[in-house]
Structure formats: structure tokens, C-alpha cells
Amino acid sequence: MKLETKCIQAGYTPKNGESRMIPIVQSTTFKYDTSEDMGKLFDLEAEGYFYTRLQNPTNDYVAAKIAALEGGTAGMLTSSGQAATFYSVFNLAGCGDHVIASSAIYGGSYNLFNVTMRRMGIDFTFVDPECSDEELEAAFRPNTKCVFGETLANPALIVFDIERFAKAAHAHGVPLIIDNTFATPVNCRPIEWGADIVTHSTTKYMDGHDATVGGCIVDSGKFDWFAHADKFPGLTTPDESYHGITYAERFGLAGAFITKATAQLMRDLGSIPSPFNCYILNLGLESLAVRMDRHCANAQKVAEFLQANEHVSWVNYPGLPGNRFYERAQKYMPNGTCGVISFGVKGGRKAAEEFMKHLKVAMIATHVADAHTCVLHPASSTHRQMSDAELAAGGVSPDLIRLSVGIEHAEDIIADLEQALNCL
Ligand SMILES: *Cc1c(COP(=O)(O)O)cnc(C)c1O
Numbered sequence: 001m002k003l004e005t006k007c008i009q010a011g012y013t014p015k016n017g018e019s020r021m022i023p024i025v026q027s028t029t030f031k032y033d034t035s036e037d038m039g040k041l042f043d044l045e046a047e048g049y050f051y052t053r054l055q056n057p058t059n060d061y062v063a064a065k066i067a068a069l070e071g072g073t074a075g076m077l078t079s080s081g082q083a084a085t086f087y088s089v090f091n092l093a094g095c096g097d098h099v100i101a102s103s104a105i106y107g108g109s110y111n112l113f114n115v116t117m118r119r120m121g122i123d124f125t126f127v128d129p130e131c132s133d134e135e136l137e138a139a140f141r142p143n144t145k146c147v148f149g150e151t152l153a154n155p156a157l158i159v160f161d162i163e164r165f166a167k168a169a170h171a172h173g174v175p176l177i178i179d180n181t182f183a184t185p186v187n188c189r190p191i192e193w194g195a196d197i198v199t200h201s202t203t204k205y206m207d208g209h210d211a212t213v214g215g216c217i218v219d220s221g222k223f224d225w226f227a228h229a230d231k232f233p234g235l236t237t238p239d240e241s242y243h244g245i246t247y248a249e250r251f252g253l254a255g256a257f258i259t260k261a262t263a264q265l266m267r268d269l270g271s272i273p274s275p276f277n278c279y280i281l282n283l284g285l286e287s288l289a290v291r292m293d294r295h296c297a298n299a300q301k302v303a304e305f306l307q308a309n310e311h312v313s314w315v316n317y318p319g320l321p322g323n324r325f326y327e328r329a330q331k332y333m334p335n336g337t338c339g340v341i342s343f344g345v346k347g348g349r350k351a352a353e354e355f356m357k358h359l360k361v362a363m364i365a366t367h368v369a370d371a372h373t374c375v376l377h378p379a380s381s382t383h384r385q386m387s388d389a390e391l392a393a394g395g396v397s398p399d400l401i402r403l404s405v406g407i408e409h410a411e412d413i414i415a416d417l418e419q420a421l422n423c424l
Contacts, residue, residue, distance in 0.1 A: 003069060003186060004289040011065030011282075022061045024279045028052050043243050044250065044263065054266055058275035062282045066206070066216045069185040069285075070198050073221030073254035076262055077214060077278060081181065081201020083271035084215030085109050086117070088177050088199045091261045092232065093145035095121030100139045100146075102129045102160060103393040104153035106201075107383045109179065110390075113148075128393065129153070129160050136165075140172045145231060146197075147174060151190060151332070152182035154368065155342055155378055155402040157316050159325035159332060166194025173228040181205075182338045182369060186292040193332065196223040197257065204369035205338070208284040208291055212277040217261060221254035235260060291371070291407055296336030298413060299405040303341050305414045311355075311421040313399075315343040339405040340368055348399045351424055352377055356401070358423045361408065361416035373406035373413050 001009065012022045030049040032038040040046035049055055059077045067075030078084045085108075093099050101113055103126040113124045125139045129149065147169040149160045162178060169176040175196035180188060184205045190198050200206060202214040225248040229236040235256050238244040242263050247256040266272060273281075296319070303317035318329035318337045329337050345351045356364055356375060365374040366382055376382065379398045405413060 006065070006068050007186075007289045008286050010068035011063070012061040022058055022279060022282055024275050025057045026275050027056075044245060044259070052275070053270050053272050054262060056272070056275050056278075059273060059278045062278045062285070063216065065282065065285055066185075066200065066202075067218045069189075069288075070180070070218040071185075071189050071191045071220070072198065072218035074258035075216055075218040076258050076266070077202070077216050077273050077281075078266075079215070079271040079273045079277075080213050081106075081179075081199070081203055081215040082108055082112060083269075084199045084201070084217050085179065086112060087261050087265045087269075087271070088197055088217050089113070089117070089122075089146060089148060090120075091257060091265060092175070092234070093122050094234075096143065098123045098125065098141045098144045099148060100125050100127060100144060102149040102153070102165075103127060104129050104156050104158040104160075105148070105150045105179065106154045106181070107378075107385070109148075109150070111385065126393070129158055129165075133168075136168050140168075144172060144174055146177055148177045148179070150179040150181070151188050152318070152338055152340075154182055155340065155376075155382075155400065157318055157325070157337070157340065157342060159318055159328040159337070161328065162190050162193040162195055162332060166196075169196075170194070173231060175223045182340060183333055184288060184292055184338075186289050187296070187333045187336055187338065191218075191220040191222070196220050202281050202284075203367075205292060205295070206284055206288060207281050208288065208370050210367060210370050210372060211284075212273075212280045214273050214277055214281055215271075217258065219254075219257040221252075223257075224253060225256060234264075239264065292336065292338075294407040295339030295405060298407065298410045299339040299341055300336070301410045302403070302405050302413055302417065305417065306341065306343050309418070309421055311346055311351075311424045313344045313346045315341065317341045338369065341403045341405060342400050343403065344397065344399040345401065345421070345424065347424065349377075349379070352399055352401050353380075355420050355424060358420035359416055360419075361412055362403065368402065368404035370404070371407050373408055373416075374404050376402045376404075378402055 063075035177197045178190035178195040181201045198218045200216040225235040247260040318325045362373045362375045
């Protein structure tokens with residue numbers, strides 16, 4: 001099946017007489033005829049549901065759809081993108097371990113790693129995604145457990161060189177985790193470029209309508225945990241908290257990572273999304289390919305308009321020829337990148353704030369990447385915890401305006417930007 005078809009059909013195939021749409025199984029628990037039947041589920045010997053904190057059919061249909069879109073072997077949904085990021089790393093690294101992350105990642109991921117996960121005893125090295133091979137090489141340590149990057153950095157729009165980082169990670173026997181939120185599998189499938197695990201904030205384009213917060217993790221099933229067994233005892237030695245199961249043995253490469261994340265992390269930390277939210281997410285996924293097409297077409301027109309406008313000092317959109325990442329974007333995302341553009345207004349921070357006051361179609365919101373055009377000044381909002389040096393390392397300048405181009409008519413969006421720019 002082509003991707004557009006998977007958006008509609010993957011993950012759930014109704015049997016004779018069953019509902020065409022995925023059923024919302026809004027139930028915490030599931031009934032069994034005998035204790036033996038239930039016991040087999042607890043031992044992970046039989047497949048089935050017993051408690052929604054661990055698994056729920058509605059959630060699983062949607063996770064399977066996203067796994068199919070990414071070309072992975074298994075997926076799990078979480079109640080937020082933050083939970084997906086946390087689980088993806090914490091499933092591999094614990095106290096005393098080390099992780100390498102791109103410095104150009106979502107601000108929330110940066111804080112999670114640099115503050116909260118450091119407090120758990122996990123050390124992080126942030127590398128410039130454009131660093132030299134020597135610098136990247138020097139970041140690895142014997143206790144490094146994974147490398148983390150973002151396909152299209154939010155909001156700097158740095159296109160991550162997935163292939164290069166995958167090679168470096170694999171040379172050191174560790175997997176590459178990619179946050180693919182902005183590109184979505186419609187525009188980029190990181191697993192095809194060597195990534196081992198893919199995460200999403202489904203809150204963005206996947207839901208696409210400002211309706212639900214959610215996250216997802218997809219495993220490629222390609223990373224050979226046993227080839228690096230000493231680094232990943234959590235996957236290759238018995239889990240005493242779960243009936244002595246060795247995940248990589250019992251579930252193979254295809255299922256080990258996600259089963260461990262479910263059986264340990266979801267069991268203990270419980271960031272499960274509600275089945276109803278998963279149903280809404282599925283509605284968004286059905287139109288994802290069509291919407292991404294429109295987001296990219298609109299953003300291209302808006303970026304070209306901004307570039308030609310006298311009040312605009314610079315425009316950053318990887319779809320513009322001449323952009324620092326144009327060539328790389330053509331390689332990884334030949335059909336388009338995303339709907340998010342960043343730009344600066346002549347007159348810096350003050351002019352940026354003035355410009356935003358006059359917008360009528362584009363709304364000021366912390367959110368990005370959905371149907372409604374919205375706009376944000378990160379230095380005074382989402383990224384305000386970061387120092388100027390940290391901002392610079394993440395590619396965010398104090399005058400940066402982040403514009404998330406929606407799927408309204410491009411002419412209405414451009415007319416709105418034009419009248420606000422004319423007020424300067
Ligand atoms: C929003 C976002 C997140 C966090 O997701 P939430 O659903 O808000 O928890 C992670 N990564 C990227 C790239 C994001 O844009």
C-alpha cells in the first residue's frame with residue numbers, strides 16, 4: 001500500500017459486519033472466563049487486554065497505523081509527545097548512563113534531557129548537528145546508550161543529517177532515535193535512512209486540528225540488541241519485575257523495544273492516552289497526507305512572499321532555494337518539509353511584537369503544526385528558560401518569528417501578513 005492508502009486503512013481491518021471506523025473501547029478493564037486465562041496475559045504468554053494503563057484496543061489500532069506509516073515493526077501511543085521522548089530514551093538509558101543529543105531540538109525535549117533526566121543520573125552531551133566528524137566522535141563514551149535528533153528542528157528548521165548520525169551511532173553499537181514530529185512520515189521516514197526508533201508529538205500535524213495532546217514511539221525492529229548485549233541489559237537479560245522475561249529473546253528484534261516500554265514504563269509511569277483521544281488522533285491521521293500537501297504548498301507560497309517583502313530581514317524555510325538546508329531537504333524530504341517558517345522583521349524584537357499585534361488570520365499561539373495558521377515569538381515565550389548562548393546553540397535568534405502556515409487559502413494568509421507588515 002502507498003502511504004496515502006495506509007493513512008486511511010492501516011492498523012485496523014474490520015471483519016464481517018464490524019464497524020468501519022475503529023471502535024472506541026472506553027473501558028478500563030477486560031473480563032475473562034477463568035483465572036488461568038488471565039494469568040497467561042500477565043505472563044505475556046497470550047495476547048489480550050486486561051487493563052487500559054498497559055494496553056487498549058483503540059490505542060493499539062492507531063499505534064499500528066503510525067508504525068505502518070513509518071515502516072516500523074511496532075508502536076505505542078503515549079499521552080503526550082514529552083512522554084514519548086522520555087520513554088524512548090529511558091527505555092535504554094538509566095542512572096550512570098550517557099546520551100548524545102542534537103543541540104537543535106524542541107525546547108521541551110532539551111529541558112527534559114538537560115534538567116529532569118540529569119536529575120535521574122543520566123548524563124547528556126549536546127552536539128551541534130553540523131559539528132565535525134571529530135567532534136561527533138569525541139562525544140561518544142563507553143556508557144553512551146543512544147543518540148537523539150530531530151528531523152526538522154522546532155523552531156530552527158535545521159534539517160538533521162539522519163544518515164550521518166545513524167552511521168556514527170551504529171559504529172558505536174547504539175541506536176539512533178529521531179523525533180519526526182515536523183516532517184511526519186508523509187514527508188520523511190527516518191527508518192529508511194538508518195534511524196532505529198522514531199518518536200512523535202502527535203499533538204502537531206498528526207492530530208492536526210488543535211484537538212488532542214499525544215505522542216507515539218515506533219521501533220524499526222532493526223537494531224540488534226544481542227549484538228551489543230552488554231550495553232542493553234534491560235533488553236537482553238531477564239526482567240525480574242516482569243516474571244523473568246528477556247524481552248529481546250521472547251519478542252525478537254521486532255517486538256522487544258516496544259514490549260519493554262509497555263510492560264515496564266507504561267506499567268510504572270502510566271502515560272497512557274485515553275481511547276477517545278486516540279480515536280480523534282485517528283481521524284487526523286486519515287487526512288494527514290492530504291493536509292501535509294496543502295501545508296507545504298501554502299508555506300512555499302508564504303515563504304516566497306516574505307522573502308520578497310521589504311519589511312522582512314530574513315526568511316528561513318528549507319523549501320527556498322538558497323536556504324542553508326535546501327539541498328539536504330531535497331534529499332530527505334523531496335516532496336516538501338512542513339508548514340513552519342521562521343523569519344525576522346526589520347527592527348528586531350520591538351518590530352516583531354508590533355507586527356504580531358496587527359495579525360487577524362494568523363493567531364498568536366504556542367502551538368504549531370496544525371490546520372490553523374498561527375504565529376509565535378519563541379524568545380519571549382516557549383524558549384524563555386534558555387540563555388542567549390543556549391538559544392544560539394539551538395539556532396533561535398531573539399528576533400525570530402515562528403509562523404506555522406495552516407491549510408486556509410494561501411491568499412488569505414498572505415494578505416493578512418502583508419497588511420500587518422505594512423503597519424511597520
Ligand atoms: C511539541 C513537540 C514535542 C512535545 O510534544 P507534546 O505533545 O507537546 O508533549 C516534542 N517534539 C517536538 C518536535 C514538538 O514539536
